[in-house]
Amino acid sequence: MLIFELGNRDRSARAQYEADEPVTDIPEVYLRSEPAGLPEVSELQTVRHFTSLSRRNFSIDGQFYPLGSCTMKYNPRGAHRAASLPGFLNRHPLAPENHSQGFMACLYELQEYLKDVSGMSAVSLTPMAGAQGEFAGVAMIRAYHDKNRDDERSEILIPNAAHGTNPATAVMCGYRVREVPVTRDGDVDIAELKDAVGPQTAGLMMTNPSTCGVFDRRVQEIATIVHQAGGLLYYDGANMNAILGKVKPGDMGFDVLHLNLHKTFATPHGGGGPGSGPIGVGEKLQPFIPTPVVGLRRVNDKDFYYWLDEGDIPDSIGCLSAFMGNAGILLRAYAYARMLGREGMHRVGEYATLNANYLAVQLRKAGFQLAYPDRRAAHEFVVTLSRESRELGVNAMDFAKRLLDYGYHAPTTYFPLLIPECLLIEPTETESREEIDGFVQAMASILREAKEDPDMVRSAPHTMPVKRLDDVKAARELDLSFTSD
Amino acid sequence: MPFIPHTQEDTKTMLDDIGELSIEALFDEIPEDLRNGQLHATPEGMSEMAMLRLMNERARQDVVQMSFLGAGAYEHHIPGAVWELASRGEFMTAYTPYQAEASQGTLQLIYEFQTMMTRLTAMDVSNASVYEGATALAEAMLMAVRANKKSRSKRLLCAGNVHPRYLQTCRTIITNQQIDIQEIPWRQDRGLLDHGYLDGMQGEDFAGLVIASPNFFGGLEDVDYLTDWAHEQGMLVIGVVNPTALGILRPPGEWGDAGADIVVGDGQPLGIPVASGGPYLGYMCCRAAIVRQMPGRIVGRTVDLDGKEGFTLTLQAREQHIRRARATSNICTNQGLLVTAASIYMSLLGDQGLYSVAARCHHNTALLAKKVLALGNVSLRFPEPFFHEVVFELPKPAADVLAGMSRQQILGGYDLGLFDNRLENCLLVNVTETKTGGDIEQFVQSLAHALE
Numbered sequence: 001m002l003i004f005e006l007g008n009r010d011r012s013a014r015a016q017y018e019a020d021e022p023v024t025d026i027p028e029v030y031l032r033s034e035p036a037g038l039p040e041v042s043e044l045q046t047v048r049h050f051t052s053l054s055r056r057n058f059s060i061d062g063q064f065y066p067l068g069s070c071t072m073k074y075n076p077r078g079a080h081r082a083a084s085l086p087g088f089l090n091r092h093p094l095a096p097e098n099h100s101q102g103f104m105a106c107l108y109e110l111q112e113y114l115k116d117v118s119g120m121s122a123v124s125l126t127p128m129a130g131a132q133g134e135f136a137g138v139a140m141i142r143a144y145h146d147k148n149r150d151d152e153r154s155e156i157l158i159p160n161a162a163h164g165t166n167p168a169t170a171v172m173c174g175y176r177v178r179e180v181p182v183t184r185d186g187d188v189d190i191a192e193l194k195d196a197v198g199p200q201t202a203g204l205m206m207t208n209p210s211t212c213g214v215f216d217r218r219v220q221e222i223a224t225i226v227h228q229a230g231g232l233l234y235y236d237g238a239n240m241n242a243i244l245g246k247v248k249p250g251d252m253g254f255d256v257l258h259l260n261l262h263k264t265f266a267t268p269h270g271g272g273g274p275g276s277g278p279i280g281v282g283e284k285l286q287p288f289i290p291t292p293v294v295g296l297r298r299v300n301d302k303d304f305y306y307w308l309d310e311g312d313i314p315d316s317i318g319c320l321s322a323f324m325g326n327a328g329i330l331l332r333a334y335a336y337a338r339m340l341g342r343e344g345m346h347r348v349g350e351y352a353t354l355n356a357n358y359l360a361v362q363l364r365k366a367g368f369q370l371a372y373p374d375r376r377a378a379h380e381f382v383v384t385l386s387r388e389s390r391e392l393g394v395n396a397m398d399f400a401k402r403l404l405d406y407g408y409h410a411p412t413t414y415f416p417l418l419i420p421e422c423l424l425i426e427p428t429e430t431e432s433r434e435e436i437d438g439f440v441q442a443m444a445s446i447l448r449e450a451k452e453d454p455d456m457v458r459s460a461p462h463t464m465p466v467k468r469l470d471d472v473k474a475a476r477e478l479d480l481s482f483t484s485d
Numbered sequence: 486m487p488f489i490p491h492t493q494e495d496t497k498t499m500l501d502d503i504g505e506l507s508i509e510a511l512f513d514e515i516p517e518d519l520r521n522g523q524l525h526a527t528p529e530g531m532s533e534m535a536m537l538r539l540m541n542e543r544a545r546q547d548v549v550q551m552s553f554l555g556a557g558a559y560e561h562h563i564p565g566a567v568w569e570l571a572s573r574g575e576f577m578t579a580y581t582p583y584q585a586e587a588s589q590g591t592l593q594l595i596y597e598f599q600t601m602m603t604r605l606t607a608m609d610v611s612n613a614s615v616y617e618g619a620t621a622l623a624e625a626m627l628m629a630v631r632a633n634k635k636s637r638s639k640r641l642l643c644a645g646n647v648h649p650r651y652l653q654t655c656r657t658i659i660t661n662q663q664i665d666i667q668e669i670p671w672r673q674d675r676g677l678l679d680h681g682y683l684d685g686m687q688g689e690d691f692a693g694l695v696i697a698s699p700n701f702f703g704g705l706e707d708v709d710y711l712t713d714w715a716h717e718q719g720m721l722v723i724g725v726v727n728p729t730a731l732g733i734l735r736p737p738g739e740w741g742d743a744g745a746d747i748v749v750g751d752g753q754p755l756g757i758p759v760a761s762g763g764p765y766l767g768y769m770c771c772r773a774a775i776v777r778q779m780p781g782r783i784v785g786r787t788v789d790l791d792g793k794e795g796f797t798l799t800l801q802a803r804e805q806h807i808r809r810a811r812a813t814s815n816i817c818t819n820q821g822l823l824v825t826a827a828s829i830y831m832s833l834l835g836d837q838g839l840y841s842v843a844a845r846c847h848h849n850t851a852l853l854a855k856k857v858l859a860l861g862n863v864s865l866r867f868p869e870p871f872f873h874e875v876v877f878e879l880p881k882p883a884a885d886v887l888a889g890m891s892r893q894q895i896l897g898g899y900d901l902g903l904f905d906n907r908l909e910n911c912l913l914v915n916v917t918e919t920k921t922g923g924d925i926e927q928f929v930q931s932l933a934h935a936l937e
Contacts, residue, residue, distance in 0.1 A: 002593070002596075002597060002600075003597050003832055004597070004600065010837070011835075012833075012834065012835035012836075012837050012838050013564065013566075013833040013834070013835070013838070015564075016562070016564045016833050016834060016838055017562075017834060017837075017838040017841040017842055017845075017918070018841060018845065018918075019837070019841055020840075020841040020844040020845045020848065021844065021848065022844065023733050023843075023844050023847055023848070025851060025869070025870070026705070026733070026847070026869075026870045026872075027870065029709070029735075030705050030734055030735060030870060031733055031734060031735060032731070032732075032733055032734060032735050032736065033735070035836035035837075035840075036604045036605045036607075036731065036732075036736070036836055036839070037604040037836065038601055038604065038605070038831050038832070038834065038835045038836050038839060039597075039601070039831070039832040039835060040835050040836070041832055041835070043564075043566060043833060046566065046829060046832045046833050047566055047570065049832070050570045050594070050825075050828075050829055050832075051570065051573070053589075053590040053591075053593055053594050054570070054573045054575035054576050054590050055575065055590065056588075056589040056590035056593070057575045057576065057579045057587070057588055057589070057590035057591055058579060058584070058587040058588065059574050059575045059576070059577070059578040059579040060574070060578035060579075061574025061575065061577075061578045062574065062575060062578075065580065067580060070580055072580060073488070074488050075577070075578050076488060076533070078533035078536060078537060080572070080577075081537065082536060082537055082540035085540060085541060085544035086544065086549070087543075087544030087545055087546070087547045087549060088544050088547070088760065088761065089758040089759075089760050090549045090560075090758065090759065090760075091547050091549055091759065091760070091761045092552055092554050092558060092560070092759045092761075092896065093557075093558050093759060093760075093761050093762030093763075094554055094556055094558070094899060095547075095548075095549075095554070095896065096891070098548075099547060099548040099549075099550070099891075099896075100547055100761075101546050101547070102542070102543030102544055102545070102546030102547045103543065103544075103547050103761055105543060105546075106540075106543055112526045112527075113526060113527045115526065116524050116525060116526040116527050117522075117524065117527070128616040128617070128620070128763065128764070128818075129616065129816075129817070129818040130817075131805075131815045131816055131817050131818065132616065132620075134815065135658070135815060139657070139661055142661060163806075164804075164805040164806040164807070164808075164809045164812070164817075165805050165806075165815045165817055167805075167809040167810035168805035168808075168809060168810060168812040168814065168815035169815040170810065171810050171811075171812075171815075172658075172661065172662065172814070172815050173661045173662075174661040174662050174663065177809075177810045214514070215514050215515050217514055217515070217516065219516075219519075220516065220519070243515075243522070244522075245522045245524060246512060246515075246520060246522040247515055247519050247520060247521075247522050248521070248522055251518075251519050251521065252519060266488070268577045268578050268822070269578065269579065269580045269581070269821070270576070270577055270578075270579070270820070270821040270822030270823075270825075271576055271577075271579040271580070271581070271582065271588075271591040271594075271821030271822060271824075271825065272580070272581040272582065272591070272613070272782065272818060272819045272820075272821035273581075273614075273616075273764070273818035273819050273820045273821045273822065273823075274616075274763070274764030274818070274820050274821075274822060274823065275818050290657070317657055318653055318654070318656060318657030319650060319653050319654055319657060320620070320654060320657060320658070321616060321617050321619050321620055321650075321654055321762070321763070322557050322558075322617060322618055322619040322648060322650040322651060322654065322751070322762070323557070323558065323617075323650070323761070323762025323763060324761065324762045324763070325762065325763055326762075326763040326764040327760055327761035327762050327763050327764075328760050328761070328763065328764055329763075329764060331540075335536055335540060337527065338528070338530070338531055338536045338539065339487050339488075339530055339531060339532070339533060339536050340487050340488075340530050341527065341528055341529040341530025341531065342524045342527045342528065342529055342530070343529065343530060344486065344487045344488075344530045345524060345527060346522065346524070347486055347489055348489075349522070350508045350511075351486075351489045351491060351508075353508070353511050353512065354491075354496065354499060354500070354503075354508050354511060355499075357503050357511050358499040358502060358503055361502055361503050361504075362502065375514065376511055376512075376513065376514045400584070401584075401586065404584065404586055404587045409580075409584065409587060410584050410587075415806075429488075429489050430488050430489060430490065431490070432490040432491070432495070433491070433495045433498065433499060459790065461586050461587075464586035464587055464589075465586070465589045465795075466585070466586055466589060466789040466793055466794075466795035467586065467789040467790040467791055467793070468586065468789060468790050469585050469586070469787050469788070469789050469795045469796075469797045470787045470788050470789065470790075471787070471797055471799070473787045473788065474785040474786070474787035474797050474799040475785070475799050475800055475801075475802075477787075478610075478773075478776070478785060478799070478800075479785055479786040479787070480596075480599055480603075480610045480611070480776070480783060480784070480785055480786075480799075481596070481599045481600040481603045481604075481609075481610065481611065482596070482597070482600040482786075
């Protein structure tokens, strides 16, 4: 039932506001003539309604969520609590610096930690999501070439396994996209790359480990080829969890990157956001970094944190939002980083990789086909169900939907696009061996069902609040908001 | 090990099954010279208790004074139920609802949010939100350029009295696509857009006109005149509106003869703490005819195999994960958790509650203005009407006055000299429903003291 259908005229949560005198000193022409039509419910009705909606969701707190490339790890409650302290929640974004030293100290230190793990020379925390970090990064590449009056560079190279945001970002920055194929073992095809680079190359965007779930072994050669052609390299940090504390993108030769704090630094996904996508840059791109950035100087023998703005960074690509970014997410990431510390961060990449390799081995033993059987899994790996689809008529989507009935969130389906009938599986380091074993058993059991009763698998899920939904109807007969008549 | 459940036994068993002796062996495909992730700047780890002790110290270090500072982020009462519910793990730790059957809670909630926003703005459709207000405006500008088939230009007219950081953000985001923003000056005497300037733009090709009402100064524009003028010129109208204001003000869907075409703003006032600038949510509504040019996620109601009602992401052919380089935007976030909070907030307030909050904000601002004017040496920089922000002209620079008020534990407002050096002596003050008569009196006394 929709909240609008629960309503009763003139009902509302009366504890939440004081009835007020009508507004008479603003001329009528500016004023609303009819009520908007917001819900008319009591406080208890509201609480029950949203509690009941929450129960119709999978979440990390409730279920194993092996969603490839999304790094659905545990989101520590302690970090949530730290970011929810009144001093942080009630601080106005434009409050003066001398009232904000505690908050700014956290951000400054987070900048330092992110420089440390990425091998970059400067960090800006302001991008509010991975896609905005990508935007900032490619805009900086553009600003760099513009500054050098190198305006023939019109193309961004992107491996065809890349996330959809990469090409969409390149276009938002005014570039054409040229795709570079990957070889059969999942690495970028060096010969094709050599053919593709030239004076038109502005840069290359790449994820490593890639969305194929393997570490590109020739990344340094790729960097050399692109640099020699005069281009710059962008690192999409979506898969940073694989190598946190193990390998630094700066060492691989990347000039700029973003990190998804809602993945690698365990901040909650919130049902689709908020995220946070800080960017790191090497020295070449430092002059173009987006504002604001937190600086540190000594005043009267004490540390004083201050904002670096356009005045301090004249070649900056500019600001990316009304204020400084998703401060609350940055505080959660900072709290997480403090709890993990240096040693904890080394272990993230290690155990994420251990879990993925273990899960890959167990699934192979259970009869599943890995897309890259001769490669090490990174923090994630790809299973292809093209054989099951061909022989049993049960495809990757059917497996995904049936997993929901077993109480597991589905892995990422049909991505990367170049592998048919695939599941991209990422267990993360916070899952126990028992949880992973349970998932393997569920997959094995679905495989049996696919042989014995394929129709049942094809019509899954059977235990969710709804069965498979009619997406065609949803798009053809658009019903995007409720009308009561 | 923090958040890693493996016992030594687990690790050994798992490595045995993989057929390796050490975790390090799992990294053997990575060139050896790259396997040097040594951390130097990152300190050693700490327990949750120690971390919270540190964070408490830091949070206490931040001085939160009684605030009359708005300028894009507004302090309102947030009902206790809002974050109690929004912080439920089932909302907070869910992912984007790609698996619709396992995400009906989030999906229905977004559908309800979309309904609330269309009703509040009197527009046809809403998306599931974008990052925040400034980026919502940038996306609206890009959308107008795509959607306006009459215009061949990649130019937009934008109110010069929109929030200055919104305008800066738009420039950062859209200039890479060779889209030009032309600012409409505001009248020095009224703070409102200069209609005479628009007369000079008659017949020029622009894809859209951006109107902010309330504008950055808190003033109300002649939205009917501006909307009709833009439509006569073949432009799309983009409204930027504070959602609290829509508790009392005429919604953008009713501006002029035909209404605005796209409406955006920051949803922060709807139950989201000011929290240093984020996370907030950017809302985005439009007319039905141009929904396919809308960026971001959109939820639709449909039926399942049994004909039962359900909700799903729809029109995904606009989005980056399907359309890649031809997507309407690279965005793949909606501010799901903030949408949850805002939906609960709007449900608790209802029409009467939102009216009362908006009215109380306005009355409080009017009361404060009356008392400040009675001081004698302060005047209103721009005439009424205003919503819940007002500009005072002071006898000395606002920066000095703010410093003085701060010594009396009052955050007195926004120094407009930072926005425009002609407004050096001007202070932008916001009063919301959170302030009592006593608080307002304290502000006035503090101001009087700072002016001595």
